[in-house]
Amino acid sequence: DTAVSQTPKYLVTQMGNDKSIKCEQNLGHDTMYWYKQDSKKFLKIMFSYNNKELIINETVPNRFSPKSPDKAHLNLHINSLELGDSAVYFCASSQSVRTSQETQYFGPGTRLLVL
């Protein structure tokens, strides 16, 4: 009965590889997010989708491409991984971006290490 789940939990890969992280929420929410948390624990939003439509696209390299096949899933594909991509990536969801009361529910995170 996990609310927001991510796979994999850990990802260790070589520089230059392409990898994907998957996220699923069973809360019936319309909006999903990807955040990156760096080694200093600073958490920054990367993307947000509302009902499969991209609504937030922060200054993120083109190597990062989100995909939302349906409103319960938001995947993150990363091409040509770089050392600086090493971080913890969190998926989150909220009921709807159109209300001003936005509690977000976070997944457990995917720890990415690029060697």
Added chain:
Amino acid sequence: SQQGEEDPQALSIQEGENATMNCSYKTSINNLQWYRQNSGRGLVHLILIRSNEREKHSGRLRVTLDTSKKSSSLLITASRAADTASYFCATFTGGGNKLTFGTGTQLKVEL
């Protein structure tokens, strides 16, 4: 750019004591939220306070908001070892439709 700055960066107290964390932000907000992150885990929502509210309580948590000073504080009363975690404030600005997180306070509650 970063919206919230939290103070202190780290806080160590004894079980039973109160813990106070402060958050300052830069732009007008719709609401301010506090989240907890246990080591190696995701963030968990604690409490939300709207821009027209000044104080809110939830169990052992008390949050205040001063929009004139663009600051908020989180008070945890009668702390427990299980409260050991990082605490983040996050501001929601309707125009951007996104949460912007602060730098976090690492709280350690010792037995």
